[in-house]
Amino acid sequence: MTQTPRSQTPASSPATTQTDRDDEFLADWSVHSRFGAVEGTNGVDRQAASAADGEQRRWFAELLDKHGFSVHRDAIGNQFGLLELVPGAPYVLTGSHMDSQPTAGRFDGAYGVMSSAHACFAVADELRAEPSKAKYNLAVINWFNEEGSRFKPSMMGSNVFTGKAELEAALATTDPHGVTVAEALDAIGERGDFTAPEIAAYAEIHVQQGRSMEEDGVTIGLVNATWAAHKFEFRVTGEQAHSGSTLMGDRRDALLGAARLVVAARELVDEFEPGDLHTACGELNVYPNSPVVVASEVGLLLDLRSPSAEVIAAAHESLMSTVARVREEVGVEIEIVAEHSWDQNPYSEDGVELARSAAEDLGLTSARVMTVAGHDSTNMKDTVPTVMLFVPSVGGVSHNLQEFTKDEDLVSGLHHLTEVVRRLAAGALG
Template sequence: MVSYKRLEQNFQRLAMIGNQEGGGITRLAFSDKDWEAREVIIELMKQAGLTVRVDGFGNLIGRKNGVCPNQPVVMLGSHIDSVPNGGNYDGVVGVLGAIEALQCLEDTKEIHDHPIEVVVFMAEESSRFGVATLGSKAFCGKLSFEKLEQYKDKDGISLSQAIRQRGLVPENINKAQYEDPIKAFLELHIEQGKVLETTRKQIGIVTGIAAPTRLKVIITGQADHSGATPMHMRQDALTAAAEVILQVEQLARSVGHQGVVGTTGVIKADPGAINVIPGRVELGIDIRSISIDSKQWVVSELLAAMDRMKKQRNVGIEIITITDEVPVQLSKEMTVVLQEVCSKLPYQSMLMPSGAGHDAMHLASFAPTGIVFIPCKEGISHNPAEFASIDDVVAGTEILLSAVREIARKEFSWKK
């Protein structure tokens, strides 16, 4: 019942919105291109028989009432905003797949008991305001007006201003919190890694979502002449930073089997001249895991190593914690449902963790939550080369459709 042709056409329509000359797509949150893409989504929702509304943060919600409209809702969702020069599959797969599943129900006038909703969460990417999953945070009551004022883009426009520019009232952010009971939440997404492609599995059933601890590390030494300063008299901030970078890698590798990864993604050295010993270096470090204990061990060992390094290299080290989030374990009951659905369809599946964050992580404390992964070519994401085959998109959409059919039944009950 899932239409290859319809899905292809819908992906092509969105790919034209925010497309760049050299390839890639830019649809930053609350931008004109983001709003243009929303209009397409609203049109598709209405075609699928959904009643569309907008919450206090701008999240789009399309609803299809069932026989029992006052029962808890079965919810699907993802996002359509992108990183700068990104791809057309991250988030979009989950939105178009969810709408296609509801379109299938509309085409056949299929009866379901519980209401079903499709949510398009605003500002999932951190690219514009520096903080990810803002729409789902607001949806779950985790975003305050003070934060809307605090978060700003590179042009100094606050999130509060961006919301107001779209005709919304940021002071009403509390009205974005979803108040009704949710029976289940499902998100379809590209994997953004190589595991499914490497293992030749078409479907990944996610068991947990890794969470990051992000540190800004500022190392201060002494900027001196590179020729006139003997090696034993130097306070080289960059060589100290190199040791920190290698410590991040070494510690993460030492517990890598427990799903810990460590990355130093930002290096800013001053004064940045070839003949001057660097006197100040700023590092951006990301350590994440699905195990909070393993992640905390790596972070504590890294802090201890940096404390020793200060004395050994005679440098100052300031550590600022940008974020310290808790990993999310997804519902085992939902995992069982998805495994059973896959067993009835011709798709090879596997259980796996998610190293990337998703909107679903915030819904997990409100309702049984599941994420379905499909492969993306060579694991590439946040890149113009990001690609998922239509066959895999259809497979993931059929998983969504089958799961929704099951869960939206009045007689449905969760299995352990």
Template sequence: MSLSAQDFLTDFHHTATIGATANGGVDRQAGTAKDGEIRSWFRDWGTERGYPVRVDSIGNMFMLAEWTPGVPFVLVGSHLDSQPLAGRFDGAYGVVAAMHVLREIDAEVQASGEKPSYNLGVVNWFNEEGARFAPSIMGSSVFVGLMNEQDTLSVSDSSGTRVGEALEGIGFLGTDPRPEVATYAEIHIEQGRILEREGIPLGTVDRSWYTQKLDIEVLGEQSHTGATSMADRRDALVAASKIVVMVNEVTEDFEEDTLLSSVGQMHIEPNSPIVVPRRVHLVADLRSDSQEIVQAARATLLEKFDVLAADHRVEVNVEDFDVRPPRHFQESGLELVEKLMADKGLDTRRIRTRAGHDAVALSTQVPSVLLFVPSVDGVSHCEREFTEDEDLVTGLDALTEVARALVDGALQD
């Protein structure tokens, strides 16, 4: 293994010590102290090597190599925040790989004296995960105009803390101007089993799935668990529990794996051991490669919720939330990656992403590339998430080749 690859692995595995959990994962939710700690490490790594770091007004961080003042940047990166009790690869791999791509290409530019067509920067996007503050993919969506910045800064977590307050609290509510971007590239673990099963080291993402969430409120009546007869109860939690099952079972109406759905979050009020719950708030997540399938599942669920509400004498209120249409990555970017990797003798395959990524948001504004490396057992968003060092380094080499081509103007007309 080369010295540069070993340096990359050292830095990457160091990130897993920041917010480390007992079982080998990390917990660095956006805007928390641990998020602030890894952000400080990112900033210090850049400034110590001569790369100034800007922080914009939604907390995105940009580590920049500006070879030609005034020329737009090729951005490469991902995110450093995590889910609670998360894996150490999701997001952090893409950021640390980008940092080492920057160092490698900058060294080549300094040695040759020849400036590429575009400058190069590394980005750490704010709150890609959406765990503490919903929705996800927040910083990159504000960056490209898919979300309103002031509205986003006012989003609150479950304790009432706003995004702006959290960023200010950890010292990363910035005021720096955002760099002008020509193209974007990101590398990520697959979070699925396709590459591992097929023995292919690199995936090139051609499009994302249609996704939407349902914001569900179940309203019953608060009463005493030990004194209220069963017939007199209007238990919001019993009804909500059946909604959880309905959201799971609606996938059976369609061909296997064409619809993914689950309830991942639930809040119960008043959450007392001797009180029948009066209110439950849930968020259901529906995803498919087909918008029609998601809409059909949604319609089925709403019909069942109406029947449930009548049967249990509760009120069920549903609002659509965080609806994301399918996004297609540019054919020119896919072909570029395939050519570059063929020249290196590296097998690739086109792949669709079921999960959201910052690259999906960026693709709405600039030519963008999203690469995947294999995930062991396809497991993600948990502490046993894992990718082999060899696959991480293969991905780093691929991202370096792509970034070289992009700073030379490969995807520009």
């Protein structure tokens, strides 16, 4: 009896041409976008530790395994794919997140994880062929719960990984139905006990979520800073009353107080030059939320964002005057339950220069760009040398089922990230 060889592609077989590699990436990307797909749309609903997130993680683990990467999960559900080329050496880590907002686009985060995987597959094949070129090992990461829609706050996986949040507190965080992170991770079998090896450098690529690169005809965004921000969680407290019979002058309406803050946040923008201030309230919860009861309590999240810390400071001052006026005029209490703020937060110039030079060598247009949104790289850059990249978003549409980036930009981004990972693995940032 002869032994039948296994029909699977050997783990390290290099794709023969760049075109083959691009096609393989686009094919995997296409499969990937089906997990949590919202019927009748091109978008997805794949919140952290949902069933769809679990299914996608299992599929992704198989993909990593097929390419010779060993798959691990740490205690907060970050999913790692590791390839050791230089025994005992630190790892170049690259990735993003596969969770999504409810009814969102298929590119946000997911593109970063999939292009990181394929960048590592390509560089792995090169380094297997020429082991002397490797200074570091390769690792792909799918960060847990970057979006923060089901479990707050956002960037939970990288927060815990970088020591900015406590593991136990994160695991005990509940979703609106009272399910904890620990329970939700256990339900999809994605809570592990892996301890990550030493990380030498980090790279992440993401769709822009803005429209400046598309308008300027730029293919690769060299992210050089995060906008400054001040985020508030307000609690407005009034008093329950019959919403019909209570005299208007006797009411202390928490929803009216909250609505005044939502309107004021938008009006605040007009106190500054166009583009200098972004404000938002995306989440607002009313109690008791009954048709005939004046609300006694409303919780709302309100954000100020700007490229300029001076603008944030001035907007903050103006907002606090509004809070005092609403408190007085509506007769409600307004407390700041939580707030956090940060100044304009730069990425390392060495990383930006590495990315610029890689783009130049590949013949891709590039430009420095700031990110308004936070990313897992915002955490990582405080810990290790980090490169953060963007590809264009059509119309800047984001957190929306219609989010779109062209295949040619996805592929250019993959080429660029591959070059960045290649240089990082060779020790370009030390």
